[in-house]
Structure formats: C-alpha cells, structure tokens
Amino acid sequence: MTSPEYASHFSLANIPFGxxxxxxxxxxxxxxxxxxxxxxGVLQQAGYFDGLPGLPSDIFSQSTLNEFAALDKSIQxxxxxxxxxxxxxxxxxxxxxxxxxxxxxxxxxxxxxxxFSCSLHHVRNAGRAILNxxxxxxxxxxxxxxxxxxxxxxxxxxTPIIRPKGHIADRTATTEKKPxxxxxxxxxxxxxxxxxxxxxxxxxxxxxxAIDADEHIFGMVILNDWSARDIQGCEMVPLGPLNGKxxxxxxxxxxxxxxxxQSFKAPGPTHNAILANHLExxxxxxxxxxxxxxxxxxxxxxIELVSQSNVRDLHWSGRxxxxxxxxxxxxxxxxxILGTGTVSGPEQGSYxxxxxxxxxxxxxxxxxxxxxxxxxxxxxxxxxxxxAGKDGSGVGFGECVGQLLPVL
Amino acid sequence: MTSPEYASHFSLANIPFGxxxxxxxxxxxxxxxxxxxxxxGVLQQAGYFDGLPGLPSDIFSQSTLNEFAALDKSIQxxxxxxxxxxxxxxxxxxxxxxxxxxxxxxxxxxxxxxxFSCSLHHVRNAGRAILNxxxxxxxxxxxxxxxxxxxxxxxxxxTPIIRPKGHIADRTATTEKKPxxxxxxxxxxxxxxxxxxxxxxxxxxxxxxAIDADEHIFGMVILNDWSARDIQGCEMVPLGPLNGKxxxxxxxxxxxxxxxxQSFKAPGPTHNAILANHLExxxxxxxxxxxxxxxxxxxxxxIELVSQSNVRDLHWSGRxxxxxxxxxxxxxxxxxILGTGTVSGPEQGSYxxxxxxxxxxxxxxxxxxxxxxxxxxxxxxxxxxxxAGKDGSGVGFGECVGQLLPVL
Numbered sequence: 001m002t003s004p005e006y007a008s009h010f011s012l013a014n015i016p017f018g019x020x021x022x023x024x025x026x027x028x029x030x031x032x033x034x035x036x037x038x039x040x041g042v043l044q045q046a047g048y049f050d051g052l053p054g055l056p057s058d059i060f061s062q063s064t065l066n067e068f069a070a071l072d073k074s075i076q077x078x079x080x081x082x083x084x085x086x087x088x089x090x091x092x093x094x095x096x097x098x099x100x101x102x103x104x105x106x107x108x109x110x111x112x113x114x115x116f117s118c119s120l121h122h123v124r125n126a127g128r129a130i131l132n133x134x135x136x137x138x139x140x141x142x143x144x145x146x147x148x149x150x151x152x153x154x155x156x157x158x159t160p161i162i163r164p165k166g167h168i169a170d171r172t173a174t175t176e177k178k179p180x181x182x183x184x185x186x187x188x189x190x191x192x193x194x195x196x197x198x199x200x201x202x203x204x205x206x207x208x209x210a211i212d213a214d215e216h217i218f219g220m221v222i223l224n225d226w227s228a229r230d231i232q233g234c235e236m237v238p239l240g241p242l243n244g245k246x247x248x249x250x251x252x253x254x255x256x257x258x259x260x261x262q263s264f265k266a267p268g269p270t271h272n273a274i275l276a277n278h279l280e281x282x283x284x285x286x287x288x289x290x291x292x293x294x295x296x297x298x299x300x301x302x303i304e305l306v307s308q309s310n311v312r313d314l315h316w317s318g319r320x321x322x323x324x325x326x327x328x329x330x331x332x333x334x335x336x337i338l339g340t341g342t343v344s345g346p347e348q349g350s351y352x353x354x355x356x357x358x359x360x361x362x363x364x365x366x367x368x369x370x371x372x373x374x375x376x377x378x379x380x381x382x383x384x385x386x387x388a389g390k391d392g393s394g395v396g397f398g399e400c401v402g403q404l405l406p407v408l
Numbered sequence: 409m410t411s412p413e414y415a416s417h418f419s420l421a422n423i424p425f426g427x428x429x430x431x432x433x434x435x436x437x438x439x440x441x442x443x444x445x446x447x448x449g450v451l452q453q454a455g456y457f458d459g460l461p462g463l464p465s466d467i468f469s470q471s472t473l474n475e476f477a478a479l480d481k482s483i484q485x486x487x488x489x490x491x492x493x494x495x496x497x498x499x500x501x502x503x504x505x506x507x508x509x510x511x512x513x514x515x516x517x518x519x520x521x522x523x524f525s526c527s528l529h530h531v532r533n534a535g536r537a538i539l540n541x542x543x544x545x546x547x548x549x550x551x552x553x554x555x556x557x558x559x560x561x562x563x564x565x566x567t568p569i570i571r572p573k574g575h576i577a578d579r580t581a582t583t584e585k586k587p588x589x590x591x592x593x594x595x596x597x598x599x600x601x602x603x604x605x606x607x608x609x610x611x612x613x614x615x616x617x618a619i620d621a622d623e624h625i626f627g628m629v630i631l632n633d634w635s636a637r638d639i640q641g642c643e644m645v646p647l648g649p650l651n652g653k654x655x656x657x658x659x660x661x662x663x664x665x666x667x668x669x670q671s672f673k674a675p676g677p678t679h680n681a682i683l684a685n686h687l688e689x690x691x692x693x694x695x696x697x698x699x700x701x702x703x704x705x706x707x708x709x710x711i712e713l714v715s716q717s718n719v720r721d722l723h724w725s726g727r728x729x730x731x732x733x734x735x736x737x738x739x740x741x742x743x744x745i746l747g748t749g750t751v752s753g754p755e756q757g758s759y760x761x762x763x764x765x766x767x768x769x770x771x772x773x774x775x776x777x778x779x780x781x782x783x784x785x786x787x788x789x790x791x792x793x794x795x796a797g798k799d800g801s802g803v804g805f806g807e808c809v810g811q812l813l814p815v816l
Contacts, residue, residue, distance in 0.1 A: 063471035111519070111559065114558075116497060119492035137646055137647075138585070138586075138642070138645055139575060139577075139588060139642055142588045142590075143575050145647055146554065146650050147647035147648050147653075148555070148558055148650065150520060150521060150522075151519065151520060152740075152744075153739065160714075164736040164737050166735065167684070169547075178546075180550045181684075182684035182685075205570050205655075228736075234546070234547055235553065236647075238644060239525065239553055239555035239644075239649065240648020242522070242555060242733075243732070243733070244736075246556075246733070246737075246738040248737070254638045271771065276575070277590075311409060323653070325654070327574065328573065328574050328636075328651035328654055329572045329573075329656070329816075330558055330651070331560050332560075333560055336560075379787035
C-alpha cells in the first residue's frame with residue numbers, strides 16, 4: 001500500500017532511505033525521487049558509489065538500513081551528495097521502478113522502541129479529558145517522560161491493524177472496584193507521532209549530551225502509536241502501558257535524514273525549569289523543526305481531515321530523548337526508535353488523537369461530511385503525513401497508513 | 409566470574425544450556441556437568457548428535473542459543489537424552505574445560521524483555537512500604553501486570569553494574585511539589601526474579617492459551633532486576649518505570665529447561681477471580697514449580713544470607729505471562745525474556761528486595777554479622793541462586809551475580 005500522491009515530498013532536496021522489493025528486485029535499500037524508487041543495491045553494484053571513503057561494499061544490498069545508519073554522518077553525507085548529483089541524470093536500466101510497483105518493508109531492524117510524551121499540549125489535553133485536571137505529570141518539565149514499548153510489534157505503513165482484545169474495566173459499574181472482563185477493545189485510537197531512528201549507537205555507561213546527540217540520529221519517520229484506550233486504562237496502574245499499545249505501531253517507510261531537514265530548523269520551546277546538563281539542548285532558535293503533520297480518516301470511500309499539528313510545538317526534542325535514555329547508563333542501538341508521543345497543539349483542530357479530540361470519548365467529533373466518530377470503527381483507515389516547511393518544500397515523509405480490521 | 413561452588417546444581421538430571429568461550433574454545437553453545445563445561449559445537453562436529461532428526465548441522469557452533477531454542481521440544485529432548493547418555497562416558501579431548509577456565513556469555517540474543525509483577529506477597533509488601541496500603545493494583549487478580557523493559561541492557565551474570573544517575577525528587581521538601589534534581593541514585597536495590605526464556609516463537613495475531621504455552625518456554629534463568637528506587641519513584645507516574653530499571657538487568661548464564669524442571673512441579677496458587685479463557689492454567693496441582701531462591705550479599709569479605717523465597721509462591725505462572733502478552737495480538741520471539749517480578753513470600757525473611765525488607769528504606773536490615781543496609785553500597789555484590797526441590801536435587805541454576813560499582 002504505497003501511494004503516488006506524495007511525489008512532491010520526495011524532491012532532490014529530500015533523498016530519504018527505505019527498504020523496497022518488487023517482482024523484479026530482491027529486497028534491498030532504496031531511495032525515492034518523486035514517484036521513482038531507486039534501488040541502491042543495484043546502483044552500488046553498478047559502481048555509482050565508488051570512491052566514497054568509508055562506505056562498505058554491498059551495504060545497500062542488505063535487507064535493512066541498520067549497517068548504513070550506523071556509519072559516520074560524513075559517510076552518509078557523501079552518499080547523499082552523490083545521489084543528489086546522479087539522480088537528475090539518466091540511471092542504469094533496471095535500477096528504478098515506479099512507487100506503485102514496489103513493496104516497502106521495515107526500513108530498520110528495531111531492537112528497542114521507547115515512546116515518550118514530549119508534547120505539553122497533549123499531556124494537558126489528555127489530563128483534562130481523563131482526569132479533568134490539566135496538570136502535567138510531576139516530572140514533565142524536568143525530563144522527557146517515557147516508557148518502553150514492544151519493539152517486535154513496530155510494523156511498516158500499510159500493515160493492517162487488528163482490533164485487539166484485552167482486559168477492560170466496566171466504568172459504568174457503581175461499585176468502587178470496577179469489574180474487569182476480557183474482550184475486544186471498544187476504544188480504539190491512533191496517536192500522531194514522529195519516530196526518531198537511532199543511527200550511530202551509544203555504548204553502555206557512556207552517556208551523551210543533547211547538544212551532541214544529532215550525531216546519533218539517522219533520521220525521522222511518521223509513527224502511529226495505535227492505542228486501545230480501554231485496555232490501556234485497565235492496565236496502566238502502576239507499571240504503565242503494555243497490551244493497550246502492543247498490537248501494532250505503524251511507521252512510514254521512508255526515513256528522512258536530519259540533513260534533509262537541516263533547512264527546516266525552527267525555534268524550540270522555552271524551558272523554565274533548570275535542566276540537567278545533559279538535557280540542555282542546542283540554541284533554542286534552532287532546536288526544533290518546522291514539520292507540519294496531518295491526520296486523515298478514510299471511511300465510507302471518503303478522505304477527511306481530522307487534525308493538523310506541528311513538530312515545533314513539542315516540549316522535548318529527539319536529542320533530549322536520546323540524552324535521557326543514555327543518562328542512566330543505558331546503551332542505544334542502531335535502529336532503535338524513540339517516539340515523541342502524540343504531537344498536539346493547543347486548539348481542538350490540532351489534537352493528535354481521538355482521546356483529546358473527543359474529550360475522553362465523551363463528545364464525538366463531526367467531520368466535514370457529517371461523519372461522526374468517538375473512537376475508530378472497523379474498516380477505518382488512518383493516514384498520517386508530514387511535510388517540512390510549507391507545501392511544495394520538496395521534503396516530506398509520504399504517508400503512514402493503516403486500516404483497522406475487525407477482531408479475530 | 410563463574411563459581412565452582414555450584415557443582416551440585418548441574419547433575420545429569422539438569423543438562424542446562426549456555427554460551428561459553430575460553431582461550432582454547434571460540435564462543436559456542438555449551439552445557440555443564442558438575443564443574444565441567446562441555447562445548448556442544450565441538451561435540452556436534454565430532455558426530456555426537458548424528459542421527460537426531462530435525463537438528464540442523466552446526467547449530468551449536470553459533471554464538472547464541474536462539475536457533476536451538478526455537479526448535480520443537482521433541483528435537484530439544486532428543487539432544488537432552490543424547491547428552492544424558494553420553495556425558496557419563498568419556499568425551500573427546502578438547503570438548504571440555506573446567507568451569508573456572510571459561511567465560512560465560514549471554515545465552516540468547518534478547519529481542520524483548522517484559523517484566524511482570526507476579527507475586528501477590530511482593531505487591532502487598534511493596535504497597536505497604538511505599539503507600540502504607542497493601543491493596544494490590546486494580547488488575548492484579550485478573551491478569552499478570554507488567555511493563556516492557558529495555559532488552560539491550562540485559563547482561564550476563566558477572567557483568568558489573570554501575571550506580572546510575574537520574575532524576576530524583578527531594579521527598580524531604582515541605583512543598584507540595586517536590587523539587588527534582590539530577591544525580592547519583594541513593595536508593596539502589598536488587599529484585600530477586602526468575603526469567604522465562606521464550607523458545608518457539610508465537611506469531612503476531614495468533615494468541616496462545618496458558619495451558620499450551622509450555623511449548624513456547626525454552627527454560628528459565630535467575631534474574632536480578634536492579635532498581636534505582638529514587639529514580640523509579642520520580643518517573644513512574646504515569647507511564648511506569650524507565651531509567652530506574654534500564655542501567656542493567658542480570659541473568660544467570662545457564663538456561664534450565666522445563667524438561668529438567670519436570671520432576672519439581674508443585675501446586676500453584678488459588679485463583680478466586682474468574683480468569684479469561686486464555687489465562688486458565690494447567691491443573692493447579694502442578695501449575696507451579698518448587699524452586700527455592702536465595703539472595704546473598706557479599707561485602708567486607710563476608711557472604712551473608714539476605715533472604716529466601718520460592719517460585720511456587722507466585723500468583724501467576726510463566727505460561728500465563730506468555731498468554732497475556734500474546735492475547736492482544738503481540739508476537740513473542742525466540743530469546744524474549746519474561747521476568748516474573750520480585751519473588752517474595754509472606755514473611756520478612758522471604759522478601760525479595762530491599763524495598764520490602766527495609767519497609768521502603770525506613771528500617772535498615774541487620775545481617776548475621778551485624779552489617780546493616782538500607783539500600784546497596786558501592787562495592788556490594790549481590791548473588792542470587794535457585795535450586796529445584798531440596799538441596800542435592802541435582803537441578804539448580806548456579807549463580808546470578810553482580811557487583812555495584814561507584815557512579816562514573
């Protein structure tokens with residue numbers, strides 16, 4: 001399920017990295033220029049990367065980008081420059097295919113998936129919706145709050161998501177202790193996030209400062225942290241989310257590098273709290289990115305805009321997430337994904353999940369066509385996308401899409 | 409750091425599996441008979457496993473047990489029977505070494521680490537210590553409560569643990585919101601656990617019933633879930649533990665198979681709650697194991713017993729942990745580890761962590777020699793061990809040991 005409608009996201013200014021296959025091409029690393037997928041394993045064998053210092057031979061013939069992502073940025077930049085130089089010229093026959101003819105795969109093998117809660121707007125909105133209290137969690141302003149997700153259930157865009165079963169408390173019960181039963185989730189939600197893909201690893205007991213952490217970020221993807229709110233609500237006390245978020249987490253297939261995003265830096269948030277040294281970020285004027293995000297719902301044959309937000313509204317950066325994980329002595333491995341948590345803005349149209357949009361499932365949203373939703377219905381398709389800067393910037397993420405299928 | 413003192417744990421009735429190397433042997437799969445390590449890669453090349461149906465050639469020359477653990481139990485039993493038959497005879501020269509001459513490595517590559525809270529005694533004791541309320545979490549009797557840990561920081565016994573830094577709230581402050589600062593943990597603890605190693609994988613969206621889940625358990629290890637209580641306390645609301653448990657989790661190097669534990673089945677707990685079908689366990693009379701666990705503290709040149717407990721006191725089984733993870737549609741991969749959570753009994757001498765033993769850090773424990781501890785001090789060595797049945801049963805886990813080193 002790959003869409004040609006995002007051609008404009010993939011100009012020569014982008015040069016994203018992904019993993020693709022087709023009936024004509026074995027699975028290998030790839031890039032995309034407009035709607036053309038370029039098979040990098042083929043290009044490398046044809047000598048297109050010859051002379052680039054430090055680039056291992058056959059690195060693009062592999063079925064994940066991990067080995068490439070682990071390299072020094074200087075080597076990755078050499079590849080990017082070579083591609084920007086060559087992709088506008090004629091490429092060898094057999095090295096390209098139309099996007100509609102290829103299958104996209106997980107771009108990296110994911111060893112760890114840690115999901116954070118970096119948006120102040122999200123925690124305020126969600127707090128108000130669930131607890132009628134918008135006070136952020138106690139540590140929110142001191143460090144990025146997060147939990148470890150299940151790395152094995154991160155899937156590539158297009159993979160169907162099956163409505164999960166789980167333990168659910170009957171909140172309508174009048175007893176103090178709400179009875180718990182097992183059954184299909186009735187509160188299926190998405191979360192609009194960005195996933196930071198770890199490039200060069202951080203060794204155990206090494207630590208890394210946020211200001212130096214871009215060196216460890218290979219790039220970013222759009223991430224949909226599908227959430228079963230009723231299962232999550234029943235299990236979160238006291239150890240946090242487990243099964244309510246472990247039945248599938250979708251990522252967009254093309255990793256957009258920090259080099260591609262370089263021109264779209266934007267001012268970050270104001271931190272009023274005194275931060276630990278390792279969390280001090282780069283100068284606020286350029287500590288964030290201007291990336292517009294969008295959620296669309298496809299149902300009954302229609303596509304409808306649900307909400308829009310922007311990465312620059314996050315309170316914590318990808319660099320700070322990395323610095324926080326490493327600060328206790330933990331390593332980070334190439335291919336690890338750190339999710340930002342739901343990217344929300346301050347107003348209704350910018351809320352990044354249904355929990356916020358429906359005030360905790362109490363007030364349905366009504367879309368343009370009159371379609372109403374409290375939570376997702378079977379068959380609903382959620383499509384997320386992101387573009388750096390303005391429409392037409394030439395640097396975007398394409399789509400992260402998934403359809404909710406009925407319980408098995 | 410491997411100890412010869414556990415020879416009696418490794419009789420012919422055990423036949424555990426691990427990964428070992430030495431100056432004379434490249435890293436490979438191994439078993440242990442008393443204090444002799446038997447290199448299985450060497451045995452396989454010498455034809456010792458010839459004729460066993462379904463056993464891939466060179467499977468024991470690998471540097472992890474994952475591929476072997478993924479096989480059908482019938483094949484693993486064939487290997488076990490062959491070893492029980494052959495190990496009492498003379499083995500080829502070069503296939504064995506003394507335990508003191510080898511280095512033990514991580515037995516499996518760990519793709520996922522999910523830690524549970526399976527002990528009713530632990531949650532009651534910890535609740536009383538922290539909140540002065542021993543009511544278990546809301547879902548405790550309905551399903552095993554757990555969180556995902558950081559798989560990359562699971563380390564083999566003997567690996568030093570460095571005191572982590574993290575964000576800590578000043579609980580002595582009189583303000584309602586306690587100020588948070590970053591620094592070395594002052595509340596270092598261990599947790600006495602058993603780790604269940606996943607054998608044959610469970611596919612995504614497949615599910616598995618607890619009564620069938622032994623097929624997916626390769627075996628068990630002793631697990632020390634090192635915990636920085638002050639960091640954990642500052643970060644757990646609302647997403648659960650992250651950095652307070654991500655600086656190192658130790659496991660014992662020898663995986664004891666369910667076949668070896670077969671003779672030590674024991675009655676499990678009474679479940680008063682009505683369980684979901686997939687959580688219904690095998691007949692209570694044999695749903696647990698009689699495995700005695702022990703924690704010792706080595707400090708000032710002395711070894712002192714700290715506490716003792718037993719796996720049969722757990723409220724949830726390994727089978728039920730697997731069934732719970734799979735119930736939402738999640739896969740389980742070979743080599744995944746599911747921790748039981750702290751194994752505690754009802755009385756003071758059976759509490760599986762210092763948090764419980766010291767009533768939340770309020771009352772120091774006094775050991776035999778007069779040594780006192782509230783939390784761990786730099787240089788302290790924690791040694792855990794477990795034996796199935798009575799001392800002398802011939803089936804044990806050896807040691808899971810780690811020394812706490814000063815903050816970097």
